[in-house]
Amino acid sequence: MVIGLVIDSFDALNNGTTCSARRFVENLRAAGHTVRVLTAGAPGLDKFALPVWNVPIVSRFATPQGITFAKVVPETIREFLTGLDVVHFYLPFPLARAVEPMAREMKIPCLAAFHVQAENVTYNIGLGKVDLAAKIVYRFLYRYFYKRFDDIHCPTQFIANELKANGYKAKLHVISNGVDAVFQPAPPIAHENIRVLMIGRLSPEKRQDLIIEAAKRSKYRDRIQLMFAGQGPCLEKYKKMAKGLLHEPSFNFYSTEELIKLIHSTDIYIHASDVEIEAIACMEAFSCGLVPIISNAPKSATPHFAIDDRSLFKLGDVDDLVRKMDYWIEHPEERMEMGKRYAALGEEYRVKRSVQKMVDVYKSLKAR
Numbered sequence: 001m002v003i004g005l006v007i008d009s010f011d012a013l014n015n016g017t018t019c020s021a022r023r024f025v026e027n028l029r030a031a032g033h034t035v036r037v038l039t040a041g042a043p044g045l046d047k048f049a050l051p052v053w054n055v056p057i058v059s060r061f062a063t064p065q066g067i068t069f070a071k072v073v074p075e076t077i078r079e080f081l082t083g084l085d086v087v088h089f090y091l092p093f094p095l096a097r098a099v100e101p102m103a104r105e106m107k108i109p110c111l112a113a114f115h116v117q118a119e120n121v122t123y124n125i126g127l128g129k130v131d132l133a134a135k136i137v138y139r140f141l142y143r144y145f146y147k148r149f150d151d152i153h154c155p156t157q158f159i160a161n162e163l164k165a166n167g168y169k170a171k172l173h174v175i176s177n178g179v180d181a182v183f184q185p186a187p188p189i190a191h192e193n194i195r196v197l198m199i200g201r202l203s204p205e206k207r208q209d210l211i212i213e214a215a216k217r218s219k220y221r222d223r224i225q226l227m228f229a230g231q232g233p234c235l236e237k238y239k240k241m242a243k244g245l246l247h248e249p250s251f252n253f254y255s256t257e258e259l260i261k262l263i264h265s266t267d268i269y270i271h272a273s274d275v276e277i278e279a280i281a282c283m284e285a286f287s288c289g290l291v292p293i294i295s296n297a298p299k300s301a302t303p304h305f306a307i308d309d310r311s312l313f314k315l316g317d318v319d320d321l322v323r324k325m326d327y328w329i330e331h332p333e334e335r336m337e338m339g340k341r342y343a344a345l346g347e348e349y350r351v352k353r354s355v356q357k358m359v360d361v362y363k364s365l366k367a368r
Helices: 017-031 056-063 075-082 094-105 116-122 131-144 159-166 208-217 235-240 258-266 280-287 318-330 333-350 351-366
Strands: 002-009 032-041 049-050 086-089 110-113 153-156 171-174 194-199 224-229 250-252 268-271 289-296
Touching: 002 094, 017 032, 017 351, 049 056, 049 075, 049 086, 056 318, 075 094, 075 131, 086 094, 086 351, 094 110, 110 333, 116 131, 153 194, 153 351, 159 171, 171 351, 194 208, 194 258, 194 280, 208 224, 208 351, 224 258, 235 250, 250 268, 250 351, 268 280, 280 289, 280 333, 289 318, 289 333, 318 333, 333 351
Parallel strands: 002 032, 002 086, 032 049, 086 110, 110 153, 153 171, 194 224, 194 268, 224 250, 268 289
Antiparallel strands: none
16 A cells, blocks of 8 residues: 655654654555655655744744644645555644645545644643643644544544543544564663663653652662653753752663663653553553553553553552552562563554554545
């Protein structure tokens, strides 16, 4: 098949949606499909590059999150669309809204993906706890973009349920974004202290602040080394919060190869986020055999991955997080055995499986 992907940002590696899109493209191509990408940034293989659009005010908040916007260039878009079997829209931004009617005019089947949870928006404008604000965002996204589609890709059943609850009428295709095959268990890499890891954007909804506070309250605080893999607007805030810890936390961005090495040199993984459509980062960690401790947040799909309650802590409850973290520190043999079970769980979410399911959806759209 000749598949078109519309996504404003395809180059930034500090954005989970972009990383998932790149992984999907690589695996689709490996399976023999031709994949074209319409995006802002530099040209590349089957990459139709558009100029970056700096949106007043909005870009100031979006850029630290790894989000850019693309300018609409009709000539480039028509060239991109010509000969496609299907076009897959990753984000509900102005570029996608402009491309969709052009694709319909050219009789190309269309699929929209839902990767921007309403709470990702509300947390970053200071309204994270306001349910009405999230409902308004869901309705806006529906009216602005998603009402145009009969088919929507949802990475988890959780977000499919959220869309149904907010009046979305399309057929919802629940397919995980998938974990790359390179995330595998391996002999642990020797290290000092007790390493506690979280992977993810340093933004308000991810709640790295809970992990920093939990490290301070832990009975093992003088042995804990916090490792944060990610970038984002809360970096300076978290550095200030961490003052007083014996071992200064590490805040870094890692390539895939470096991240795998980091995971293999870590003891415990914590995913503290209040909001999460899928949490590929958590899946990558437990696919490598790390035992996760996950917030039981109702606006997150991630609690679904917990094998038992030892891997769950109460939403926003630092003391409960401390209890779970200290338990796994004190029971290394149990941690190793559970790590094997989590690694086996990771096999169920391999990206190759997801790609085949998505190709089946593409074929069904083309056959209509």
